[in-house]
Amino acid sequence: MTAEGHLFFSIACAVFAKNAELTPVLAQGDWWHIVPRRY
Numbered sequence: 001m002t003a004e005g006h007l008f009f010s011i012a013c014a015v016f017a018k019n020a021e022l023t024p025v026l027a028q029g030d031w032w033h034i035v036p037r038r039y
Contacts, residue, residue: 001009014031021027 017023018027018029018031
């Protein structure tokens with residue numbers, strides 16, 4: 001998978017986790033702390 005593919009996958013996972021409210025931290029966290037900043 002390319003770097004862009006990894007970025008897309010990580011954002012998609014973050015969106016799913018936030019919308020599914022898997023944990024209170026993800027449900028209440030802001031996007032800048034959920035999405036990794038390495039890219």
